Amino acid sequence: MGGCFSPQRGSESKADSPERTQIAEDETAAASEIAKLEVMHSEIISNRGQEKHTHPQIFTYKDLYAATGGFCADLFLGEGGFGKVYKGVLDNTKQEVAIKILNLQGKQGDNEFVTEVLVLSKLHHTNLVKLIGYCVDGNQRLLVYEYMPLGSLKSHLHDLPPDKKPLDWNTRMKILAGAAKGLQHLHVNVDPPVINRDVKCENILLGDEYHPKLSDFGLAKLGPTGDDTHISTRVMGTPGYCAPDYLESGKLTVKSDIYSFGVVMLEVITGQKAIDDSRPKAERNIVEWATPWINKRDFHKLADPVLNGQYHMKFLLQALIVAAMCVDRTASRRPHISEVVAALNQISDSQSRRKWRSSSSRLQPVALTSTQTQTSIEDQNQAKTKDQGDRS
Structure with missing residues (x-):
């Protein structure tokens, strides 16, 4: 291993990096953009050799309630700044997923929800968690991810x-x-x-x-x-x-x-x-x-x-x-x-x-x-x- 690191990027530039993913600057989303999430499905962002782009699914609260057995305590995985996380199984595919429910009284809100959806919908890599879909149903905000069986580091x-x-x-x-x-x-x-x-x-x-x-x-x-x-x-x-x-x-x-x-x-x-x-x-x-x-x-x-x-x-x-x-x-x-x-x-x-x-x-x-x-x-x-x- 080299003993010293250069703090600069050196010769790297946008022109030298054809594999960069393009993201519009206006995608630092605000709460009012939630209604625009469906429009995002028509946008395809190439990851240039990374994992194939897939559009996030849109779920109803009823779908995710059923997937978790009514957010059963036995399926509770943990809780963070966003809210509680439950393990679930999607009815249509039988896929195991992790479902986050936004805590309406918590520190994070619609802005963080939209940012999460936009970032993970655009970016795909084997070392980034996959977003399966999301739910905007009344005042309910839920995110659906691939299930990671070994939990957090x-x-x-x-x-x-x-x-x-x-x-x-x-x-x-x-x-x-x-x-x-x-x-x-x-x-x-x-x-x-x-x-x-x-x-x-x-x-x-x-x-x-x-x-x-x-x-x-x-x-x-x-x-x-x-x-x-x-x-x-x-x-x-x-x-x-x-x-x-x-x-x-x-x-x-x-x-x-x-x-x-x-x-x-x-x-x-x-x-x-x-x-x-x-x-x-x-x-x-x-x-x-x-x-x-x-x-x-x-x-x-x-x-x-x-x-x-x-x-x-x-x-x-x-x-x-x-x-x-x-x-x-x-x-x-x-x-x-x-x-x-x-x-x-x-x-x-x-x-x-x-x-x-x-x-x-x-x-x-x-x-x-x-x-x-x-x-x-x-x-x-x-x-x-x-x-x-x-x-x-």
């Missing part, structure tokens, strides 16, 4: 019940690599880019064989175009995952998603929560907790204890470096998503091919021998020290 990392086996290291890296590819599709293959604004473990869903898909696009925004470097917007997202530059200025860029993904990486590697009130006040944020250990190069202390040392130190080191670069406080120093994907693919592919030696040789902390790796950490620490000096 969060449910496999935190507060595991005694009978639930923790994710092994290889599976964790596979999940991160796949989730990064979904984010890459949003940032690179879409024009203008889509900024998710709510990348977190809870919004990475797992299918068979732990195949990851990004979900929940209700807070998504279209990114800057032309000479614009950012869009100014009200700060939205989840505490612990929001980039500090976005929190402080309201200036949103694709690098805001990169920071959030870096937090996800730290959670996956360490098993720690993004925000944990049980830690000392100065370390409640996972970035603040992990950074001193990374700077001291005590990398083995950052690995999730439930892994029981079942990982190779080289790959732990590489993954932590990528995560640390993603959560850099300065947006311009964070890597481009394509560089993150390349790095995670290399980690995932290398470890899947590797034949483990005896456990005694692979589980002990090792001295750093990669000059490239040491340089990348030192460069990052020097840059942070310089920033702190400039601010003081």
Whole structure:
């Protein structure tokens, strides 16, 4: 893996990217656009080699009530900012689905509902959750997704019940690599880019064989175009995952998603929560907790204890470096998503091919021998020290 990432896109441009999906700028929908959703069915957006475009189905409330057995408690899957989620089976196809019901008294409303429908109707990728359809029936707003049988990434990392086996290291890296590819599709293959604004473990869903898909696009925004470097917007997202530059200025860029993904990486590697009130006040944020250990190069202390040392130190080191670069406080120093994907693919592919030696040789902390790796950490620490000096 390369030790340093360029913060710029380099030669990439719209002219160089014929595979970009086109999305009209006026599709940052408002509540009044709900009535226009049917018109959307006549619009076909090519994904240029990605999954075939399919139009979302329109359901009645009666359809979805029947699919869930009257929203039976036994089929309840969970609850988020949008509302409650139930498992259902569609009468016409017998397909298993997940059905979200908008909480009319909740924080999210018609605007988030429409944004979710528009984004997922236009964008299709193997690492984005599929929208099957939606329901606009009176004041009822429901979304119907493909059912992801293994639930959220969060449910496999935190507060595991005694009978639930923790994710092994290889599976964790596979999940991160796949989730990064979904984010890459949003940032690179879409024009203008889509900024998710709510990348977190809870919004990475797992299918068979732990195949990851990004979900929940209700807070998504279209990114800057032309000479614009950012869009100014009200700060939205989840505490612990929001980039500090976005929190402080309201200036949103694709690098805001990169920071959030870096937090996800730290959670996956360490098993720690993004925000944990049980830690000392100065370390409640996972970035603040992990950074001193990374700077001291005590990398083995950052690995999730439930892994029981079942990982190779080289790959732990590489993954932590990528995560640390993603959560850099300065947006311009964070890597481009394509560089993150390349790095995670290399980690995932290398470890899947590797034949483990005896456990005694692979589980002990090792001295750093990669000059490239040491340089990348030192460069990052020097840059942070310089920033702190400039601010003081």
